[in-house]
Amino acid sequence: DIQMTQSPSTLSASVGDRVTITCRASQSISSWLAWYQQKPGKAPKLLIFKASSLESGVPSRFSGSGSGTEFTLTISSLQPDDFATYYCQQYNGYSSWTFGQGTKVEIK
Amino acid sequence: QVQLVESGGGVVQPGRSLRLSCAASGFTFTSYGMHWVRQAPGKGLEWVAVVSYDGSNKYYADSVKGRFTISRDNSKNTLYLQMNSLRAEDTAVYYCAKSYWELLLNDAFDIWGQGTMVTVSS
Numbered sequence: 535d536i537q538m539t540q541s542p543s544t545l546s547a548s549v550g551d552r553v554t555i556t557c558r559a560s561q562s563i564s565s566w567l568a569w570y571q572q573k574p575g576k577a578p579k580l581l582i583f584k585a586s587s588l589e590s591g592v593p594s595r596f597s598g599s600g601s602g603t604e605f606t607l608t609i610s611s612l613q614p615d616d617f618a619t620y621y622c623q624q625y626n627g628y629s630s631w632t633f634g635q636g637t638k639v640e641i642k
Numbered sequence: 643q644v645q646l647v648e649s650g651g652g653v654v655q656p657g658r659s660l661r662l663s664c665a666a667s668g669f670t671f672t673s674y675g676m677h678w679v680r681q682a683p684g685k686g687l688e689w690v691a692v693v694s695y696d697g698s699n700k701y702y703a704d705s706v707k708g709r710f711t712i713s714r715d716n717s718k719n720t721l722y723l724q725m726n727s728l729r730a731e732d733t734a735v736y737y738c739a740k741s742y743w744e745l746l747l748n749d750a751f752d753i754w755g756q757g758t759m760v761t762v763s764s
Contacts, residue, residue: 568750570687570751572687577737577754577755577756577757578687578737578751579754580750580752583742583750583752584750589752621687623687623689623750623751625749625750626748627748629701630689630701630703631692632689633686633687633689634686636687
Protein backbone atom coordinates (compact mmCIF):
# COMPACT_ATOMS: atom_id res chain seq x y z
CA ASP A 535 0.00 0.00 0.00
CA ILE A 536 1.09 3.57 -0.67
CA GLN A 537 1.99 5.53 2.47
CA MET A 538 1.70 9.30 2.68
CA THR A 539 3.88 11.31 5.07
CA GLN A 540 3.20 14.96 5.80
CA SER A 541 5.54 17.45 7.42
CA PRO A 542 5.45 19.23 9.70
CA SER A 543 2.77 17.75 11.96
CA THR A 544 2.16 21.15 13.51
CA LEU A 545 3.02 24.57 12.18
CA SER A 546 2.82 27.86 14.09
CA ALA A 547 2.44 30.93 11.90
CA SER A 548 1.13 34.48 11.89
CA VAL A 549 -1.43 36.17 9.68
CA GLY A 550 0.30 37.23 6.47
CA ASP A 551 2.96 34.51 6.62
CA ARG A 552 3.77 32.29 3.66
CA VAL A 553 3.16 28.70 4.71
CA THR A 554 4.36 25.50 3.03
CA ILE A 555 3.30 21.95 3.88
CA THR A 556 5.05 18.94 2.37
CA CYS A 557 3.62 15.55 1.51
CA ARG A 558 5.73 12.58 0.45
CA ALA A 559 4.44 9.36 -1.12
CA SER A 560 6.15 6.01 -0.54
CA GLN A 561 6.07 5.39 -4.31
CA SER A 562 5.29 7.45 -7.38
CA ILE A 563 1.68 8.59 -7.65
CA SER A 564 2.17 10.78 -10.73
CA SER A 565 -0.05 13.82 -10.03
CA TRP A 566 -2.87 11.94 -8.34
CA LEU A 567 -2.83 14.01 -5.16
CA ALA A 568 -5.43 16.14 -3.40
CA TRP A 569 -5.28 18.56 -0.49
CA TYR A 570 -8.09 19.09 2.02
CA GLN A 571 -8.73 21.59 4.80
CA GLN A 572 -10.58 20.52 7.92
CA LYS A 573 -11.80 22.70 10.77
CA PRO A 574 -12.83 21.27 14.16
CA GLY A 575 -16.18 19.50 14.06
CA LYS A 576 -16.52 19.95 10.31
CA ALA A 577 -16.11 17.75 7.26
CA PRO A 578 -12.97 18.11 5.15
CA LYS A 579 -13.08 20.56 2.25
CA LEU A 580 -11.32 19.94 -1.06
CA LEU A 581 -8.75 22.63 -1.89
CA ILE A 582 -6.52 21.16 -4.61
CA PHE A 583 -6.88 18.15 -6.91
CA LYS A 584 -4.47 16.57 -9.38
CA ALA A 585 -1.60 18.08 -7.40
CA SER A 586 -2.01 21.66 -8.65
CA SER A 587 -5.62 22.26 -9.79
CA LEU A 588 -7.47 24.72 -7.59
CA GLU A 589 -11.00 23.68 -6.69
CA SER A 590 -13.70 26.15 -7.67
CA GLY A 591 -14.34 28.75 -4.99
CA VAL A 592 -11.04 28.22 -3.19
CA PRO A 593 -9.02 31.43 -2.72
CA SER A 594 -6.05 31.85 -5.03
CA ARG A 595 -3.67 32.19 -2.07
CA PHE A 596 -3.77 28.37 -1.97
CA SER A 597 -1.57 26.55 -4.47
CA GLY A 598 -0.24 23.05 -4.95
CA SER A 599 2.79 21.69 -6.74
CA GLY A 600 4.80 18.53 -7.25
CA SER A 601 4.63 15.17 -8.96
CA GLY A 602 5.92 11.67 -8.43
CA THR A 603 6.62 11.41 -4.70
CA GLU A 604 7.07 15.00 -3.49
CA PHE A 605 4.26 17.52 -3.17
CA THR A 606 3.66 20.86 -1.49
CA LEU A 607 0.70 22.95 -0.45
CA THR A 608 1.48 26.66 -0.18
CA ILE A 609 -0.62 29.40 1.38
CA SER A 610 0.87 32.62 0.06
CA SER A 611 -0.47 34.93 2.79
CA LEU A 612 -2.08 33.21 5.76
CA GLN A 613 -5.50 34.54 6.69
CA PRO A 614 -7.42 34.10 9.98
CA ASP A 615 -9.81 31.65 8.27
CA ASP A 616 -6.89 29.40 7.27
CA PHE A 617 -6.07 28.14 10.75
CA ALA A 618 -7.09 24.49 10.39
CA THR A 619 -5.71 21.02 9.77
CA TYR A 620 -4.60 20.10 6.25
CA TYR A 621 -4.48 16.62 4.77
CA CYS A 622 -2.95 15.30 1.59
CA GLN A 623 -4.50 12.27 -0.11
CA GLN A 624 -3.25 10.01 -2.88
CA TYR A 625 -5.63 8.43 -5.37
CA ASN A 626 -3.20 6.75 -7.72
CA GLY A 627 -4.58 3.22 -7.59
CA TYR A 628 -8.01 1.78 -8.13
CA SER A 629 -8.16 0.08 -4.77
CA SER A 630 -6.71 2.41 -2.17
CA TRP A 631 -7.03 6.04 -1.24
CA THR A 632 -4.54 7.07 1.46
CA PHE A 633 -4.41 10.22 3.55
CA GLY A 634 -1.42 11.81 5.19
CA GLN A 635 -1.49 12.15 8.97
CA GLY A 636 -2.40 15.84 8.80
CA THR A 637 -0.72 19.19 9.48
CA LYS A 638 -2.26 21.51 12.05
CA VAL A 639 -1.71 25.18 11.29
CA GLU A 640 -1.84 27.13 14.56
CA ILE A 641 -1.72 30.80 15.44
CA LYS A 642 1.75 31.89 16.49
CA GLN B 643 -27.70 22.33 -3.79
CA VAL B 644 -25.34 19.38 -3.82
CA GLN B 645 -25.68 17.62 -0.50
CA LEU B 646 -24.85 14.40 1.31
CA VAL B 647 -26.58 13.58 4.59
CA GLU B 648 -25.45 10.63 6.70
CA SER B 649 -27.56 8.85 9.28
CA GLY B 650 -27.59 5.66 11.32
CA GLY B 651 -24.78 6.28 13.76
CA GLY B 652 -25.04 5.55 17.46
CA VAL B 653 -23.68 3.51 20.33
CA VAL B 654 -23.31 -0.22 19.75
CA GLN B 655 -21.72 -3.06 21.70
CA PRO B 656 -18.62 -4.84 20.40
CA GLY B 657 -19.48 -7.65 18.03
CA ARG B 658 -22.81 -6.14 17.03
CA SER B 659 -23.86 -4.60 13.70
CA LEU B 660 -24.90 -1.19 12.44
CA ARG B 661 -25.94 0.17 9.05
CA LEU B 662 -25.12 3.70 7.96
CA SER B 663 -26.97 5.56 5.21
CA CYS B 664 -25.99 8.54 3.09
CA ALA B 665 -28.74 10.38 1.21
CA ALA B 666 -27.57 12.29 -1.85
CA SER B 667 -29.24 15.22 -3.56
CA GLY B 668 -28.44 17.97 -6.04
CA PHE B 669 -26.40 15.86 -8.46
CA THR B 670 -26.77 12.80 -10.69
CA PHE B 671 -26.04 10.16 -8.05
CA THR B 672 -26.03 7.35 -10.60
CA SER B 673 -22.95 8.81 -12.36
CA TYR B 674 -20.50 8.99 -9.46
CA GLY B 675 -18.41 6.67 -7.37
CA MET B 676 -19.04 7.05 -3.66
CA HIS B 677 -16.78 6.56 -0.65
CA TRP B 678 -16.89 6.15 3.10
CA VAL B 679 -14.14 7.80 5.15
CA ARG B 680 -13.82 7.70 8.93
CA GLN B 681 -12.07 9.73 11.59
CA ALA B 682 -11.45 8.38 15.08
CA PRO B 683 -11.68 10.96 17.88
CA GLY B 684 -8.67 13.28 17.72
CA LYS B 685 -7.14 11.33 14.83
CA GLY B 686 -6.67 11.72 11.09
CA LEU B 687 -8.75 10.63 8.13
CA GLU B 688 -8.94 6.97 7.12
CA TRP B 689 -10.46 5.82 3.84
CA VAL B 690 -12.87 2.90 4.45
CA ALA B 691 -14.58 1.78 1.24
CA VAL B 692 -15.67 2.77 -2.27
CA VAL B 693 -18.39 1.66 -4.66
CA SER B 694 -18.46 2.47 -8.36
CA TYR B 695 -21.27 4.48 -9.94
CA ASP B 696 -23.17 1.34 -10.94
CA GLY B 697 -22.33 -0.77 -7.88
CA SER B 698 -20.28 -3.25 -9.89
CA ASN B 699 -16.93 -2.52 -8.22
CA LYS B 700 -16.23 -2.30 -4.52
CA TYR B 701 -12.98 -1.91 -2.61
CA TYR B 702 -12.22 -1.87 1.10
CA ALA B 703 -9.48 -0.87 3.49
CA ASP B 704 -7.72 -3.88 5.00
CA SER B 705 -8.92 -2.80 8.45
CA VAL B 706 -12.59 -3.43 7.53
CA LYS B 707 -12.35 -6.06 4.81
CA GLY B 708 -14.64 -9.01 5.53
CA ARG B 709 -16.61 -7.08 8.18
CA PHE B 710 -18.00 -4.04 6.33
CA THR B 711 -20.05 -3.99 3.11
CA ILE B 712 -20.61 -0.93 0.97
CA SER B 713 -23.64 -0.77 -1.31
CA ARG B 714 -25.85 1.72 -3.07
CA ASP B 715 -29.46 2.00 -4.20
CA ASN B 716 -29.46 4.26 -7.24
CA SER B 717 -33.26 4.31 -7.31
CA LYS B 718 -33.19 5.97 -3.88
CA ASN B 719 -30.01 8.06 -4.34
CA THR B 720 -28.65 6.44 -1.20
CA LEU B 721 -25.31 4.95 -0.19
CA TYR B 722 -24.98 2.39 2.60
CA LEU B 723 -22.32 0.93 4.86
CA GLN B 724 -23.21 -2.30 6.63
CA MET B 725 -20.85 -2.75 9.55
CA ASN B 726 -20.67 -6.16 11.22
CA SER B 727 -18.50 -7.55 14.01
CA LEU B 728 -17.82 -4.06 15.26
CA ARG B 729 -14.76 -3.40 17.39
CA ALA B 730 -13.78 -0.59 19.73
CA GLU B 731 -11.29 0.63 17.13
CA ASP B 732 -14.16 1.24 14.70
CA THR B 733 -15.30 4.13 16.89
CA ALA B 734 -15.20 7.20 14.65
CA VAL B 735 -17.12 9.82 12.74
CA TYR B 736 -18.08 8.27 9.42
CA TYR B 737 -18.31 10.52 6.38
CA CYS B 738 -19.65 9.71 2.94
CA ALA B 739 -17.95 11.48 0.06
CA LYS B 740 -18.48 11.87 -3.67
CA SER B 741 -15.91 11.27 -6.39
CA TYR B 742 -15.01 14.41 -8.28
CA TRP B 743 -15.54 13.24 -11.85
CA GLU B 744 -18.29 11.16 -13.37
CA LEU B 745 -17.66 7.43 -13.69
CA LEU B 746 -14.13 7.56 -12.19
CA LEU B 747 -12.98 5.78 -9.06
CA ASN B 748 -9.36 6.99 -8.79
CA ASP B 749 -10.39 10.50 -7.96
CA ALA B 750 -10.45 13.20 -5.29
CA PHE B 751 -13.52 13.72 -3.11
CA ASP B 752 -15.30 17.01 -3.81
CA ILE B 753 -18.43 16.74 -1.67
CA TRP B 754 -18.58 15.39 1.89
CA GLY B 755 -21.45 14.80 4.27
CA GLN B 756 -21.51 16.22 7.78
CA GLY B 757 -20.63 12.85 9.31
CA THR B 758 -22.31 10.45 11.70
CA MET B 759 -20.72 9.24 14.93
CA VAL B 760 -20.35 5.54 15.65
CA THR B 761 -19.29 4.52 19.15
CA VAL B 762 -18.46 0.89 19.85
CA SER B 763 -18.51 0.30 23.57
CA SER B 764 -19.85 -2.16 26.10
